[in-house]
Amino acid sequence: MSDFMQQALAAAARTAPAWLEPVQARGRDAWSKTALPTRKTEAWKYTSLQPLQQTFSAPATESARSPLDDIPLPALDGPTLVFADGHYRAELSHGELPAGLNLVRFADANSEQAARIAAALGSALQPGRHVFAPLNDATLADGVFLEVAANAHIDTPVHIAWLTTGQNESISITQRLLVCLAENSSATLVESFANTATGGTAFTNGITELLLARGAQLNHYRLHLEQGDAVHIGGVHARQEADSLLNGFHLALGSALKRIDLVVDHQGSGAHCALDGLYLPRGTETVDYHTCIEHAVPHCTSQERFRGIIADEATAVFNGRIHIHPQAQKTRAELSNKNLLTSNKAEINTKPELEIYADDVQCAHGATVAQLDPLALHYLRTRGVPREEAEVMLSYGFINELVEAIAQPAVQAFLKPLLARRFARDARLTRHIL
Amino acid sequence: MLKIDNLHASVENKAILKGLDLTVGPGEVHAIMGPNGSGKSTLGHVLAGRPGYSVTAGSAQLLGQDLLTLDTEERAHLGLFLAYQYPVEIPGVSNMEFLKASVDAVREHRNEAALDSVTFMKQAREACKAVDLDAAFLKRGVNEGFSGGEKKRNELMQMMLLAPKLCIMDETDSGLDIDALQVVANGINAMRSGERSFILVTHYQRLLNFIKPDRVHVLSGGRIVKSGDHSLALELEERGYAWLEDVA
Ligand SMILES: Nc1ncnc2c1ncn2[C@@H]1O[C@H](COP(=O)(O)OP(=O)(O)O)[C@@H](O)[C@H]1O
Ligand SMILES: [Mg+2]
Numbered sequence A: 001m002s003d004f005m006q007q008a009l010a011a012a013a014r015t016a017p018a019w020l021e022p023v024q025a026r027g028r029d030a031w032s033k034t035a036l037p038t039r040k041t042e043a044w045k046y047t048s049l050q051p052l053q054q055t056f057s058a059p060a061t062e063s064a065r066s067p068l069d070d071i072p073l074p075a076l077d078g079p080t081l082v083f084a085d086g087h088y089r090a091e092l093s094h095g096e097l098p099a100g101l102n103l104v105r106f107a108d109a110n111s112e113q114a115a116r117i118a119a120a121l122g123s124a125l126q127p128g129r130h131v132f133a134p135l136n137d138a139t140l141a142d143g144v145f146l147e148v149a150a151n152a153h154i155d156t157p158v159h160i161a162w163l164t165t166g167q168n169e170s171i172s173i174t175q176r177l178l179v180c181l182a183e184n185s186s187a188t189l190v191e192s193f194a195n196t197a198t199g200g201t202a203f204t205n206g207i208t209e210l211l212l213a214r215g216a217q218l219n220h221y222r223l224h225l226e227q228g229d230a231v232h233i234g235g236v237h238a239r240q241e242a243d244s245l246l247n248g249f250h251l252a253l254g255s256a257l258k259r260i261d262l263v264v265d266h267q268g269s270g271a272h273c274a275l276d277g278l279y280l281p282r283g284t285e286t287v288d289y290h291t292c293i294e295h296a297v298p299h300c301t302s303q304e305r306f307r308g309i310i311a312d313e314a315t316a317v318f319n320g321r322i323h324i325h326p327q328a329q330k331t332r333a334e335l336s337n338k339n340l341l342t343s344n345k346a347e348i349n350t351k352p353e354l355e356i357y358a359d360d361v362q363c364a365h366g367a368t369v370a371q372l373d374p375l376a377l378h379y380l381r382t383r384g385v386p387r388e389e390a391e392v393m394l395s396y397g398f399i400n401e402l403v404e405a406i407a408q409p410a411v412q413a414f415l416k417p418l419l420a421r422r423f424a425r426d427a428r429l430t431r432h433i434l
Numbered sequence B: 001m002l003k004i005d006n007l008h009a010s011v012e013n014k015a016i017l018k019g020l021d022l023t024v025g026p027g028e029v030h031a032i033m034g035p036n037g038s039g040k041s042t043l044g045h046v047l048a049g050r051p052g053y054s055v056t057a058g059s060a061q062l063l064g065q066d067l068l069t070l071d072t073e074e075r076a077h078l079g080l081f082l083a084y085q086y087p088v089e090i091p092g093v094s095n096m097e098f099l100k101a102s103v104d105a106v107r108e109h110r111n112e113a114a115l116d117s118v119t120f121m122k123q124a125r126e127a128c129k130a131v132d133l134d135a136a137f138l139k140r141g142v143n144e145g146f147s148g149g150e151k152k153r154n155e156l157m158q159m160m161l162l163a164p165k166l167c168i169m170d171e172t173d174s175g176l177d178i179d180a181l182q183v184v185a186n187g188i189n190a191m192r193s194g195e196r197s198f199i200l201v202t203h204y205q206r207l208l209n210f211i212k213p214d215r216v217h218v219l220s221g222g223r224i225v226k227s228g229d230h231s232l233a234l235e236l237e238e239r240g241y242a243w244l245e246d247v248a
Helices: A006-015 A017-033 A111-120 A134-136 A374-382 A387-406 A409-422 B040-048 B070-079 B095-109 B117-130 B137-138 B148-162 B178-193 B206-211 B231-241
Strands: A081-083 A101-105 A144-148 A158-164 A171-181 A186-195 A200-214 A217-224 A231-240 A245-253 A257-266 A273-280 A286-295 A301-310 A315-324 A330-340 A349-358 A362-370 B001-012 B016-025 B027-034 B051-061 B079-081 B090-094 B166-170 B197-201 B213-222 B224-230
Touching: A006 A017, A006 A171, A006 B095, A006 B231, A017 A111, A017 A134, A017 A301, A017 B051, A111 A144, A134 A171, A134 A200, A134 A349, A134 A387, A144 A158, A144 A186, A158 A200, A171 A186, A171 A217, A186 A200, A200 A217, A217 A231, A217 A257, A217 A362, A217 A409, A231 A245, A245 A257, A245 A286, A245 A409, A257 A273, A257 A330, A273 A286, A273 A387, A273 A409, A286 A301, A286 A330, A301 A315, A301 A349, A301 A387, A301 B016, A315 A330, A315 A362, A315 B117, A330 A349, A330 A387, A349 A362, A349 B231, A374 A387, A374 B070, A374 B095, A387 A409, A387 B090, A387 B095, A409 B070, B001 B040, B016 B224, B027 B231, B040 B051, B040 B070, B040 B166, B040 B197, B070 B079, B070 B095, B079 B148, B090 B095, B095 B148, B095 B206, B117 B178, B137 B224, B148 B178, B166 B178, B206 B231
Parallel strands: A081 A158, A144 A171, A158 A186, A171 A200, A186 A217, A200 A231, A217 A245, A231 A257, A245 A273, A257 A286, A273 A301, A286 A315, A301 A330, A315 A349, A330 A362, B027 B197, B027 B213, B079 B166, B166 B197
Antiparallel strands: A101 A144, B001 B016, B001 B051, B213 B224
């Protein structure tokens, strides 16, 4: 294994609580046997790991003190945890924990909590599904454990912000979140990833594990707002027991490289997941979403709607795998991926990947690639709307349906202007959208 | 108001308009009739500057300004409005956003202040009511999933809000039942004024029973081959187009 992470590995080993040592050891062992994917690796065919061709160090604690005021984040009124460059920032974190919600950092876990974390950690990660997972284990020094008690309904959203700040050297950050929803509980979780614009490359290796027990319901938002040189390789690995419900909303603004794997494992009959996603790379940015829905048992449903707008010379990849196992009869799986290319040099590689081994199933999938509709553009202009504004309206219109479907009002209120302005040179051009 | 001289235009290198002359005075209503494929819709699209429609000769002036050198939106700012025969569906863009953007753009050009949203909403609801369209349509995507008749009424609603100078209505009456036709006719009649002119493209004399035209023209083979008063429409209804010269 290449040694670009040597320093981060060593630093993690020094700072982790003792009970994480077996996790780290396991990770180091697996990572040492891992070969970095190349363009010949099918799952990495369109995405280059070139941005990792440098040496990363673990960020120093004191360097994580830089001001974070200029990082836009959703304003949510529930419990909020803020991490900067992998370090917890108590002074920016706040909120009371409602009854039934447990929110504890790995570094703070008492022995009983540590035992529960250790037992569940990694259990949603299927071997081989995530090349960088061993590295995440190996460098794991702190993380967050979110636990909801049986039958508890947590109305206020839990917000976890993972920030990276401008540093002079390239740094690597390990993010880890373990979510356990006990039977018939419900919660809303918002994960924001954002950065300040200066300094060296920040490489985030992020893993969120979602364990939904029977009848549990989770509304999960994962907002990748990092820009510029940021590299993020990570994913969400969910395991759903019977009758559980996972609603996911995923957003990736572009940056040097984002590769996000979303893996949902339906393990109990009657489970349902709905994943919406938006990716908006521009410049020379790359965003790569790989989704994988495992239907292992009968009577589960899944629905995915991903839309991408790819501008300039940016590249996007969407790979949607649906795997219906032989015993998973009566599965209903839907996948829709629509892409808008706003320049001739923009690139999208979209591929549905269906593996269906059961016969009594409904599986619908579709992928489209289009440019701005010239007739729609003309129609708007015949009504006096200037061309530039009409283009903004049509671009935003392409993702509007998914933005309007965001159930959490504060997240929607935060994202709407952020997304609309993404397409506009100045505020005048978005005044009719906002 | 509108002065078209010897207009030649082609679509995808196919000549469609072949020397069309038409003059419409202020406050006048002109009807254009003619066989399918004779170029009636093309005329509207050429005047609106639709991509792919190229003018190869001739001129068109609106209010003394050369229309053909203006961008599409500038033509709208000047006062041109084309009600489409087949209005375009734009999913994701709400009718309301679209209308506000249009009205603001046109008002700005007339040096009028932008309407505040309350005033605008009120006007939009009134316009909906005038064309018998439920105000819920304001929240939907532009023409998205509208029925044929709803699309036509949506076009008329836009026209009311934009208060253009020259309205070209391309078969706005096609596919409407008699009640809807009455609604459309009332809407158009209510907008008639000495400063506003209309070109009604229609196949049916029945619309002209509700809206009395000043002139009736027959467009055939890319040219106006005959003009007359309202009685020409009645005659066409009776006899069809075959008796006219130049019919393709
Ligand atoms: N986009 C287009 N591409 C090619 N031919 C077209 C196009 N639009 C119109 N035409 C042709 O131009 C001619 C006139 O069409 P049109 O103006 O729509 O007629 P009308 O409205 O009088 O029925 C027809 O022969 C039609 O096929
Ligand atoms: Mg026509």
